[in-house]
Amino acid sequence: MEADSDIKTTPRGFQCGLCNVNLPNQSSVDQHVKGRKHQTLRTVRSTRKTQERHSVFVSGITPLVSQSDVTEYFTQFGPVSDVVMDKDKGVYAIVQFAETESLQATLSRVEHQMGGLKLRVKPREKKDFKLIPKKNASQNLQQALERLKPPLCQLVSVNAQVQYVVERFQLGENEKKARGLLVQLLQEVFVEFFPDSQIQPFGSSVNTFGVHSCDLDLFLDLDNTKVFQAQAKSTAEQAGEGTSDDGRSEDSILSDIDLTSASAAEVLDLVAAILRRCVPSAHKVTVVGGARLPVVKFHHHQLNLQGDITINNRLAVRNTRFLQLCSGMDERLRPLVFTIRHWAKQKQLAGNPSGAGPLLNNYALTLLVVFFLQRCEPPVLPTVDRLRDMACEEEECVIDGWNCTFPSQPIAVPPSRNTQDLSTLLFGFFTFYAKFDFAGSVISLRQGRALPITDFLSQEQPEGEKPTKLHGPKLGPLSLLDPFDLSHNVAGNLNERSQRGFQRECQEADKYCRSLQYQRKSTKGKSWGLVRLFTPRGDVPQSPAEQLTISIPFKPASLPEALRDRLRAAGGGFRLPWFREVCCAVEGVLKGVLGCHLAPSADAAWGAESFVDAETSPGSLNASMNDSCDSVGSQGEGAGAAVAGAKRPLSSSSDAGESPEGKKPRLSKRRKPEPPHWICVQKHAVWAGRRRVRRELVKDSDSRPEGSCVALETKVTARIAEKEPELGGPLEVKVQPQVIGGTESTKAVLTLEPISDEAGVFHDFFHFLEAFLPKMVETFLEKDASDL
Template sequence: MRPCASIGAAMAASFAVCRLHMRGRGILVKGLQKVDTCLHRNIGTNVVAAQSAALRKDETDEKEGCKSLYAVQAERQEQAERSVLISCHSRTNEKKFLKHLSKHGDIKKYFFYESYGMYAVVEFANRESVASLLEEAVIPSVNHESMVPFKSRLLSLKNLGSADSTNQQSGHQCQPQATIPINELIQRLSREESIDQQITFLTEAYQLTEENSRLRFLVCSLLKDIAAAYFPECNIKPFGSSVNGFGKLGSDLDMFLDLDGISGRNTKMPKSGLSLEYQMKRANSERAVTQSTLSVIGECVDQFGPGCVGVQKILNARCPLVRFAHQPSGFQCDLTANNRVAMKSTELLYLYGVLDPRVRFLVFTVRCWARAHGITSGIPGAWITNFSLTVMVLFFLQRRSPPIIPTLDHLRDLAGPADKSVIEGNDCTFVSDISKIQLQSNTETLEKLLCEFFEFYATFAFNKMSISIRKGKEQNKPEVAPLHIQNPFETSLNVSKNVNATQLERFVALCQESSWLLQQSETNTPGSGNKGNTPTPWGLATLLLPSQVAGIKSRKKRRREPASERIKSLLESLKNNNQQKKS
């Protein structure tokens, strides 16, 4: 079975060309809106039709300009193998730093960031440079005997000298590894001239940066060095929000221990009938193998992994995992194995994200809105998860007229023989060649889509209908649950089974109120009512103010869920999780 690939969600390097198309397209759409408004839709029809045709051509060029998923995955991993992570003094002289490291070879890229101190990621042009640098490194002389002599590409730079405070050329700029505070975001959004521009700014401010994406792949590569001691030729890949195109700065790092690439697996019997094979221990089941493997890796990470703290081996969960914090990067990490369906889900979300830029913009906006109002949460409970929310956005875009993105069944029909994928009896097949997917002409603006997303789910028949992006249409609920969202691949599962009625009611109420707020924003003047340098929130900025949404007098008042109800929801979720673990 071909291992699933994924890419850094920032995708700044691979999407450089695509972003130019996206920006140009956004400007074009805004221009059309202004022309259309000024002419009161009475003239300019031919101009609009011509520009729409150009828009569709831009979309085609945009898809062709993006690298394939597998190509970007391989490129990111190769970059990580040529990189080192260095702890250094906050006043490190940048010129001396680069001069010292350049003795070992050409430096292709580097950047500084802060996380429990100052760190630098340095990518060399060749792997030999990394080997040369490691030969120079020494074991710390203090308490030498009490240290575990495990060598890694996480290094510390000592005695290089500090930057001269009077020399502005010596300073270095740290790359952000976290999103801007919500209050600052609201102010920045309030200065934009349209809701479309607000959505674009929010996405660009919150999405993973090029540097953060590189750092995620580097952490995976450092963990691979540990795992390779027991499982040579293994690989550790990021998946989920880190690589599907919808990741936010500060999000967790989900990693997958991939053992499928080890040579000798799936090898056919030679014609001679004679073959050599490894002596291997057997286990009772594939799950037992996964648990044993992760137990060993987890112990190694705990004992030998530099900067890895708080290691927990959660092996009895439905999907066994090792959880820990990687202090040098600041990431909370989850390492799993034999989680191929999740990898295919990552690949599918990535595919939808590159088909049309509006997909990513809308997902980012809805996720940020949901977090601002407590619809989603970073801890387990009865809340709607980011994955469920993303599926709801995709389903809404499939229900547009004409649809903006195709159904999963359609993507399966376009698949070739090389795309065939069946995992544990589940059909996970869909086309991987983006150029084979022909999209219908839909030029709706981001503002219109956001407003109608809220209207769509404010009136959705959750009491009897299920959401399915495989079919792209509502289906009768197969089970009794407040919210039913079909797992795209494991179709018998409900990915929102944890959501209770109270949380769903809050979601619907917020959709109703947010739709009303956006309609009011149509008559607002951006930046009106400013006092000094503080702009008045409007449009999307208003939606991110919880007190503003909750205090609309024209709507029915709904109080925030009491603490007792939240505790009850958490207990119910824990009970469901325990039942899943036992099963």
């Protein structure tokens, strides 16, 4: 087996040479070999080896030789899969054939001549596949801090430090001119293929917030081209000819495509072909069709610049104009944005080079700063609705049905009465978001306030459907509405961990900004001000308690409509009824699906009712919530609320008349009750071989994802219990549920602690539940009781 050859034994365990990771034991090896990373690298290695076996190295060509010339010549030996050329020097190419016979036929020819050139053809060099390790992010961040530290420490105030950050990172005049020349070149190239088209830059390069080496975002506007094409067709039809007498239409690419009926993918493929063949120094041209807004990515080698071209992002151009207006309205916005962006990058909250993943993007960070300035007292920036009212009739703008009206010039907006300096505003940003209730709020720059998340529960679009005006945004741990497209959550890519990280760093920064180390320059030459604020976040190891915790996040999109309506009616107290439903579902999974024996703890304050009977649990939960977690109902706190029993009755009159001596024993025994929990007992390894048993029951004809059907998963458990022997001793686990909310992302948290584990299987059981339980709980919440 190929995977076995990658695993080597070491004095401390095992090592995977393919993935370059150390593994402590055989169980870890088995899990690693089945993991996605290992399997992906095996596939990549296999593909690379196949490419090497079917490729030849060709030298002796010149820069005048095109990729199509090379393809045409070598096609005589067989089908050509790909041709990779050295575009800068133009001296070599790699030709990949589809069949081995084509490779042999090419190498068997003694001499190759193409267009008067004598080519040298040899087998492609075979190299060992190695995983290129990623650059040490923390080391790079530390180096960035070391470069900034000396000049920042010499400045006399935090305000001066903030201004220096802008000077240090902003785009220089030469960079702006170079980008402008590239835009002009692309305009000249594309107008030859798409008559009357326009290339419009947007994003960081032109919105006044651009930094060195930021991407060049471009919008290819084809509206005028569509009009030209329609007129050309009309003229041709009137003349009774197949083409227009306008020479441009014959020379353009429009003879091959109808823009009114062509798909975005077809047009982007043509854009990519033009970049490859007609734009000097354009490399690594790829079409990203799976993105929310499909783009063509390219790298301009001479300028060392990444670029994106889109054909359907007119709103982004308008957003750029909006940020330009905001920057012109108040000169404090740019320094704050530059400083907060660099802070977020140093703390690994933003700055993912690929632009994907669960990190904040620069646009979202900028909007967070704008929203904070809208909420200052008095406001530094007006709301989007207020700007719309200030615009004149000629400035009205509607794009894709969204009102994007605002004044074209900052002079039309009255100046702010807020006089706070940059140091105070930066401090205020961290304080504002350190206490912000992300879980219960949707940030609206249009209204300049946080809207209750319950207002959006019945508006959220179904999963898999494109957002429209009829549906609300995709809600997440951090919900931040675009200023104009109100169906778009610009921070929708964030997960709970990213949101928690952002808020935790805001809390740490808020705490630091209250100290003299932030406010005053050190007389002893020590780090102060922004230097300490920019210190990279260290890797914080997880504690065992964190490793034994299972989170079930609040996902509005997966909730049934009836439950959504109930939560919406609950308003700010939506966490309580949702948590009640989750606890019922958890009990249903553990007891009904996995066959565990559940009982409430003997010494916890469960009261008269328990959760053994799912029908009585809602009332019990409701009472417990009001009793032990009043803070959760108010959105200002983020403490967890444990599940408990009914409220304890008030003392009777007879108790009031009891003698002091009679009360002493009660007072001496009084203690804070242990948070209520379940005692879960499992006698079978219901996780072992579960997928294999599922496949046997499903028989391919009724394939369903794991955790999507309660009845099927129950049968799987029964089959395992029937065929497999019991564990060496029953596994007894304490399961303590609690709800987290307020400033944290709303979620139910289950803490698992082994009480009795003679067979040593607790960790296997935990890791199984970690993936299985949230899926099954979601299934319980999605379906009605009759469907279960």
